[in-house]
Amino acid sequence: MSRQVILTRREVFSSSHRLYSDELSEEENKKIYGKCxxxxxxxxxxxxxxxxxxxPKLGMFMNITELKEIMRIYVMDKxxxxxxxxxxxxxxxxxxxxxxxxxxWDQLYPHLKQHLYEVKIxxxxxxxxxxxxx
Amino acid sequence: MSRQVILTRREVFSSSHRLYSDELSEEENKKIYGKCxxxxxxxxxxxxxxxxxxxPKLGMFMNITELKEIMRIYVMDKxxxxxxxxxxxxxxxxxxxxxxxxxxWDQLYPHLKQHLYEVKIxxxxxxxxxxxxx
Amino acid sequence: MSRQVILTRREVFSSSHRLYSDELSEEENKKIYGKCxxxxxxxxxxxxxxxxxxxPKLGMFMNITELKEIMRIYVMDKxxxxxxxxxxxxxxxxxxxxxxxxxxWDQLYPHLKQHLYEVKIxxxxxxxxxxxxx
Amino acid sequence: MSRQVILTRREVFSSSHRLYSDELSEEENKKIYGKCxxxxxxxxxxxxxxxxxxxPKLGMFMNITELKEIMRIYVMDKxxxxxxxxxxxxxxxxxxxxxxxxxxWDQLYPHLKQHLYEVKIxxxxxxxxxxxxx
Amino acid sequence: MSRQVILTRREVFSSSHRLYSDELSEEENKKIYGKCxxxxxxxxxxxxxxxxxxxPKLGMFMNITELKEIMRIYVMDKxxxxxxxxxxxxxxxxxxxxxxxxxxWDQLYPHLKQHLYEVKIxxxxxxxxxxxxx
Amino acid sequence: MSRQVILTRREVFSSSHRLYSDELSEEENKKIYGKCxxxxxxxxxxxxxxxxxxxPKLGMFMNITELKEIMRIYVMDKxxxxxxxxxxxxxxxxxxxxxxxxxxWDQLYPHLKQHLYEVKIxxxxxxxxxxxxx
Numbered sequence: 001m002s003r004q005v006i007l008t009r010r011e012v013f014s015s016s017h018r019l020y021s022d023e024l025s026e027e028e029n030k031k032i033y034g035k036c037x038x039x040x041x042x043x044x045x046x047x048x049x050x051x052x053x054x055x056p057k058l059g060m061f062m063n064i065t066e067l068k069e070i071m072r073i074y075v076m077d078k079x080x081x082x083x084x085x086x087x088x089x090x091x092x093x094x095x096x097x098x099x100x101x102x103x104x105w106d107q108l109y110p111h112l113k114q115h116l117y118e119v120k121i122x123x124x125x126x127x128x129x130x131x132x133x134x
Numbered sequence: 135m136s137r138q139v140i141l142t143r144r145e146v147f148s149s150s151h152r153l154y155s156d157e158l159s160e161e162e163n164k165k166i167y168g169k170c171x172x173x174x175x176x177x178x179x180x181x182x183x184x185x186x187x188x189x190p191k192l193g194m195f196m197n198i199t200e201l202k203e204i205m206r207i208y209v210m211d212k213x214x215x216x217x218x219x220x221x222x223x224x225x226x227x228x229x230x231x232x233x234x235x236x237x238x239w240d241q242l243y244p245h246l247k248q249h250l251y252e253v254k255i256x257x258x259x260x261x262x263x264x265x266x267x268x
Numbered sequence: 269m270s271r272q273v274i275l276t277r278r279e280v281f282s283s284s285h286r287l288y289s290d291e292l293s294e295e296e297n298k299k300i301y302g303k304c305x306x307x308x309x310x311x312x313x314x315x316x317x318x319x320x321x322x323x324p325k326l327g328m329f330m331n332i333t334e335l336k337e338i339m340r341i342y343v344m345d346k347x348x349x350x351x352x353x354x355x356x357x358x359x360x361x362x363x364x365x366x367x368x369x370x371x372x373w374d375q376l377y378p379h380l381k382q383h384l385y386e387v388k389i390x391x392x393x394x395x396x397x398x399x400x401x402x
Numbered sequence: 403m404s405r406q407v408i409l410t411r412r413e414v415f416s417s418s419h420r421l422y423s424d425e426l427s428e429e430e431n432k433k434i435y436g437k438c439x440x441x442x443x444x445x446x447x448x449x450x451x452x453x454x455x456x457x458p459k460l461g462m463f464m465n466i467t468e469l470k471e472i473m474r475i476y477v478m479d480k481x482x483x484x485x486x487x488x489x490x491x492x493x494x495x496x497x498x499x500x501x502x503x504x505x506x507w508d509q510l511y512p513h514l515k516q517h518l519y520e521v522k523i524x525x526x527x528x529x530x531x532x533x534x535x536x
Numbered sequence: 537m538s539r540q541v542i543l544t545r546r547e548v549f550s551s552s553h554r555l556y557s558d559e560l561s562e563e564e565n566k567k568i569y570g571k572c573x574x575x576x577x578x579x580x581x582x583x584x585x586x587x588x589x590x591x592p593k594l595g596m597f598m599n600i601t602e603l604k605e606i607m608r609i610y611v612m613d614k615x616x617x618x619x620x621x622x623x624x625x626x627x628x629x630x631x632x633x634x635x636x637x638x639x640x641w642d643q644l645y646p647h648l649k650q651h652l653y654e655v656k657i658x659x660x661x662x663x664x665x666x667x668x669x670x
Numbered sequence: 671m672s673r674q675v676i677l678t679r680r681e682v683f684s685s686s687h688r689l690y691s692d693e694l695s696e697e698e699n700k701k702i703y704g705k706c707x708x709x710x711x712x713x714x715x716x717x718x719x720x721x722x723x724x725x726p727k728l729g730m731f732m733n734i735t736e737l738k739e740i741m742r743i744y745v746m747d748k749x750x751x752x753x754x755x756x757x758x759x760x761x762x763x764x765x766x767x768x769x770x771x772x773x774x775w776d777q778l779y780p781h782l783k784q785h786l787y788e789v790k791i792x793x794x795x796x797x798x799x800x801x802x803x804x
Binding site: 153155157158166168227228229230231232233235236259260261262263264265266268 | 405406407408409410411412413451456458459460461462463465466467
């Protein structure tokens with residue numbers, strides 16, 4: 001009997017950013033993003049979930065150390081202790097949590113493929129975003 | 135390419151209530167609701183999630199300050215620091231977390247429409263309820 | 269060699285209350301206590317700490333099950349799932365977290381004596397009070 | 403109008419285990435499970451979710467005390483403060499969180515039937531698994 | 537009988553910073569502060585504690601709304617959603633959590649005087665600093 | 671002006687143990703330690719605090735990476751993912767949280783000396799112990 005589970009790894013990265021769109025005027029930026037137009041920062045909590053059929057012999061379908069390693073290479077090393085505006089791949093996008101969750105999905109997808117189930121980012125304890133590849 | 139994310143805002147409201155159904159006898163109320171028939175209270179943690187396609191220019195589909203404001207007007211101002219039995223719209227219902235989650239959904243739906251994805255309430259750290267409009 | 273440790277037990281009680289002093293006018297009550305003059309409630313997190321010299325044979329100086337039992341009898345059974353205004357011993361006091369912490373200290377002291385070290389109450393995740401018998 | 407909610411009960415059990423598969427060599431076990439081949443332990447956080455249509459008269463579809471009792475009998479009493487390797491039903495499986503979530507689902511299903519919606523286990527604050535009966 | 541309690545207010549501010557001392561060489565900065573020499577950020581959790589004798593009539597010695605307001609004016613408005621390097625009063629210091637806790641103490645002391653008991657800052661969930669004016 | 675701060679590092683180790691004293695009869699062990707006489711386990715949360723005068727040039731008195739390294743060598747590597755009964759230095763003691771906090775103090779003291787201020791261990795979210803070298 002094949003059983004499908006969802007496995008999640010949680011990591012925290014501490015980055016700075018500002019919300020500012022080059023396609024908007026200074027005034028529009030301030031109106032839309034408020035105090036977030038200033039450079040500031042967060043301890044972003046990242047939860048990446050993968051889904052797959054458990055191998056009965058091993059009791060897993062992907063080793064969580066492998067998931068952790070993929071997250072380290074493609075996300076943590078790029079974003080942790082960085083100014084997000086300085087990350088080359090993020091240069092052309094507004095670094096809202098919404099866009100970050102999509103960016104992280106796109107970073108991970110080539111390595112996790114159809115197993116990738118969900119990317120969740122908590123920007124603060126009160127604001128969070130989920131992206132499921134839809 | 136259109137990408138759909140789920141955005142969640144967390145708020146806490148501190149309210150009192152009792153579980154008591156007028157359609158039940160005193161004895162039945164005690165049997166079903168136990169010590170919850172007494173007036174008591176909670177720090178209710180409310181998580182409201184909305185779902186929508188991200189505008190690439192803005193990096194969001196709904197401004198979280200807008201979501202926060204809608205939650206403030208239609209939920210927080212009505213329920214926070216109140217006795218739920220004294221809230222007019224709640225008079226005829228038993229204020230279980232189940233009913234509260236449906237009530238909050240109904241309060242928010244006219245203002246968030248098809249974007250409203252999920253209402254989650256944690257009554258305590260051990261008991262919580264999700265309503266998704268089904 | 270005698271070693272002194274501090275042992276803490278955490279419990280949660282869900283109670284309702286209002287802040288209202290009979291010695292103040294209606295207007296003064298509203299000015300001082302704000303929206304807290306309405307009946308509302310909290311999941312109060314209570315942390316009771318005791319201090320003592322560890323018995324090397326047992327690896328403890330007080331069994332935490334004993335501490336838990338004392339807290340149950342003298343605090344939890346009196347306050348949990350209650351309206352604090354209806355608790356006889358609390359009738360004459362304003363049930364601020366400050367007064368609650370002192371009240372709980374006084375409830376526990378006869379049973380824990382010089383071992384009682386600290387009573388901490390978190391009214392919400394943002395507001396808390398410590399009383400150490402000073 | 404029938405409304406379907408998801409109700410969740412959270413419990414914590416403190417158990418020990420090791421990850422070791424009899425179908426693998428000593429070397430393979432160490433390579434796959436790393437330091438988890440040693441006997442060690444966790445405070446497992448278990449969240450069991452049930453789904454059903456709310457009875458408007460009672461404001462619930464299943465009493466959470468009933469859910470809690472089912473979890474106590476079929477999960478907590480079997481696993482809490484135990485070495486998982488010593489639990490008869492777990493003897494033939496590797497006690498990964500993945501397998502535990504499936505095991506707990508199978509324990510609860512006969513008693514919750516189609517109401518059972520999700521079993522979530524947090525092994526640590528950074529690693530967790532969800533099983534939804536798929 | 538006079539009773540002294542400790543009252544704590546918790547706030548969160550989201551700021552960016554880098555650790556870099558002008559008195560050190562580039563190389564020394566990297567060696568001492570590691571990846572923290574890059575501009576990055578945190579959700580700093582700030583807990584300010586005040587100590588005083590409870591007024592029996594009011595059940596408090598300082599209104600927590602007053603404490604919150606003092607924290608807003610002298611700390612939150614200056615640091616939240618800012619790059620700490622751009623805060624004039626912080627220009628000449630390395631913005632370690634140690635220095636921040638002392639800075640915040642010095643900001644608050646003129647307004648809370650002998651009531652000020654403790655400033656605690658959690659930079660991350662794993663690293664925190666307490667300053668008590670010693 | 672010399673300023674003294676308290677710096678804390680939090681780590682989590684996942685270990686198994688049982689509470690059992692060789693100096694007690696089987697019956698006494700069961701009576702005193704209850705279900706803890708069975709081999710079981712915890713995610714122990716360890717918070718080690720050091721106290722010292724901040725160097726104004728560096729903004730710290732001890733680098734937290736140094737503290738983390740000392741904790742890794744003298745505590746984490748010895749206890750994490752282990753059965754505490756199998757740790758040579760713990761063989762002759764009952765591994766209560768009280769004794770563990772003293773043991774960890776004694777492990778760290780030679781390396782942190784007078785800076786060592788407090789060892790706190792949370793065995794579960796509800797039970798914790800502090801040892802301050804008294």
